[in-house]
Amino acid sequence: MVAVTATSSYQNHTFFSNFLSSSPNSNLFPLHLRCLKRQSFTSDVTAARIRCKAALGSTETKLQKKSQYDIENLTIWLLKQEQAGNIDAELTIVLSSISLACKQIASLLQRSSIINLTGAHGTINIQGEDQKKLDVISNELFCNCLRSCGRTGIIASEEEDIPVAVEETYSGNYIVVFDPIDGSANIDTSLTTGSIFGIYGPDEQCLVDIDDNSTVILSFCIFSYLDAEEPLVLVSKVQNNRMPNGDVSQTHLDQEKQKCITSVCQPGSNLLAAGYCLYSSSVVFTLSIGKGVFAFTLDPSHGEFVLTHENIEIPKLGKIYSFNEGNYDLWDEKLKKYLSHLRLPGSNGKPYSGRYIGCLVGEIHRMLLYGGIYGNPKNKNSKNGNLRLLYECAPMSYLVEQAGGKATDGHQRILDIKPEEVHQRTPIFIGSPDEVEKLQTFLA
Numbered sequence: 053m054v055a056v057t058a059t060s061s062y063q064n065h066t067f068f069s070n071f072l073s074s075s076p077n078s079n080l081f082p083l084h085l086r087c088l089k090r091q092s093f094t095s096d097v098t099a100a101r102i103r104c105k106a107a108l109g110s111t112e113t114k115l116q117k118k119s120q121y122d123i124e125n126l127t128i129w130l131l132k133q134e135q136a137g138n139i140d141a142e143l144t145i146v147l148s149s150i151s152l153a154c155k156q157i158a159s160l161l162q163r164s165s166i167i168n169l170t171g172a173h174g175t176i177n178i179q180g181e182d183q184k185k186l187d188v189i190s191n192e193l194f195c196n197c198l199r200s201c202g203r204t205g206i207i208a209s210e211e212e213d214i215p216v217a218v219e220e221t222y223s224g225n226y227i228v229v230f231d232p233i234d235g236s237a238n239i240d241t242s243l244t245t246g247s248i249f250g251i252y253g254p255d256e257q258c259l260v261d262i263d264d265n266s267t268v269i270l271s272f273c274i275f276s277y278l279d280a281e282e283p284l285v286l287v288s289k290v291q292n293n294r295m296p297n298g299d300v301s302q303t304h305l306d307q308e309k310q311k312c313i314t315s316v317c318q319p320g321s322n323l324l325a326a327g328y329c330l331y332s333s334s335v336v337f338t339l340s341i342g343k344g345v346f347a348f349t350l351d352p353s354h355g356e357f358v359l360t361h362e363n364i365e366i367p368k369l370g371k372i373y374s375f376n377e378g379n380y381d382l383w384d385e386k387l388k389k390y391l392s393h394l395r396l397p398g399s400n401g402k403p404y405s406g407r408y409i410g411c412l413v414g415e416i417h418r419m420l421l422y423g424g425i426y427g428n429p430k431n432k433n434s435k436n437g438n439l440r441l442l443y444e445c446a447p448m449s450y451l452v453e454q455a456g457g458k459a460t461d462g463h464q465r466i467l468d469i470k471p472e473e474v475h476q477r478t479p480i481f482i483g484s485p486d487e488v489e490k491l492q493t494f495l496a
């Protein structure tokens with residue numbers, strides 16, 4: 053017998069299915085997976101049967117083959133990965149909550165000019181960028197979904213000054229880093245934008261550091277967000293370090309804050325999963341859990357992410373380069389020579405094509421499918437380029453490597469760099485393996 057209590061949290065179908073699957077009665081899971089499959093497929097299969105019957109007069113042989121009617125949505129895909137032991141139930145829930153946030157953001161972006169969500173929010177983030185309204189709202193949507201799912205301990209976002217701990221009642225183990233809207237300068241012109249995310253497990257070193265007598269895992273921090281009226285002090289599990297009146301000392305809070313930052317600042321090689329959602333003529337949720345790259349396109353008529361790109365492999369070579377050439381005179385000489393080389397006509401009489409969207413997600417999505425190279429190099433005005441290591445470059449490098457590509461800062465693999473700060477920037481060159489190698493010969 054399973055009892056379900058209503059909560060105020062925003063939950064979707066996968067959260068509920070995982071509630072069932074994490075039930076002590078493990079028999080529920082396969083049964084439930086079968087139910088899910090039936091629910092999702094019944095109407096499509098019925099429609100397929102009717103159409104086949106009309107067209108061919110025979111249904112069976114047609115339906116036994118893999119056809120356009122074989123639809124797999126993100127929920128089913130995640131549950132299958134879970135059943136195969138590739139991810140645990142908790143990570144399934146986290147990923148599902150992120151996909152929910154992305155659907156919400158996609159919907160707002162589509163209507164942004166109509167519902168007054170274009171333009172500036174009037175605030176500046178810690179990196180000195182003017183925040184758009186949708187930078188702020190999308191950040192809240194991400195935070196809300198991650199909090200509601202109850203499986204996230206700490207989040208770090210482009211739009212948050214420091215990592216934020218999820219309050220104890222909702223807290224879980226996973227650490228999620230994200231850029232809620234990538235390419236937000238494109239919002240007001242209805243051009244391509246995206247969201248980027250990466251998921252880490254708890255940092256081992258950090259756990260070892262915690263006092264033995266404390267039961268705290270990752271829910272030790274002090275920050276609040278969203279609808280909380282008062283800053284929440286999340287210390288109830290920290291039994292030690294209390295002052296005589298029961299309060300927690302400022303020094304201790306500072307230490308815990310530092311531990312939160314330490315937990316988040318992991319190299320990309322520790323990522324357990326990463327992905328992006330592209331908001332363009334289609335909305336495409338692209339994901340890796342360390343076993344290849346899969347992309348799911350939002351079917352707006354059903355509100356479902358449907359598997360459309362299975363096991364994406366980046367072409368070894370490509371004929372497109374994406375650099376902001378407005379910075380050309382600010383680059384170093386070796387890089388200029390490389391760009392000049394790309395602009396020379398090749399043996400077929402054609403040079404590389406230059407394409408630049410101004411949105412990392414858009415550049416990477418195109419590159420995963422067509423190949424090529426993207427660069428955001430250091431320049432005379434910006435010694436580390438524009439992009440942030442933790443929630444832009446590392447998740448994208450993880451995806452591109454999973455698809456067979458490469459990512460480097462010019463000297464070392466992006467995934468090997470351990471961030472020292474949450475908003476640290478890094479130069480990046482990323483793309484088809486042979487293209488990145490060629491660039492490295494120019495930079496050597």
Ligand SMILES: O=C(COP(=O)(O)O)[C@@H](O)[C@H](O)[C@H](O)COP(=O)(O)O
Pocket residue numbers: 181210231233234235236237376409410411412413428438439
């Ligand atoms: O959109 C981006 C910045 O991210 P943001 O909107 O701040 O999340 C990047 O993806 C841009 O591609 C990049 O910053 C553009 O760099 P420049 O062309 O300005 O050098």
Ligand SMILES: [Mg+2]
Pocket residue numbers: 181210236
């Ligand atoms: Mg920004």
Ligand SMILES: [Mg+2]
Pocket residue numbers: 231233234235412444
């Ligand atoms: Mg960005």
Ligand SMILES: [Mg+2]
Pocket residue numbers: 187210231232233234235236
């Ligand atoms: Mg952003």
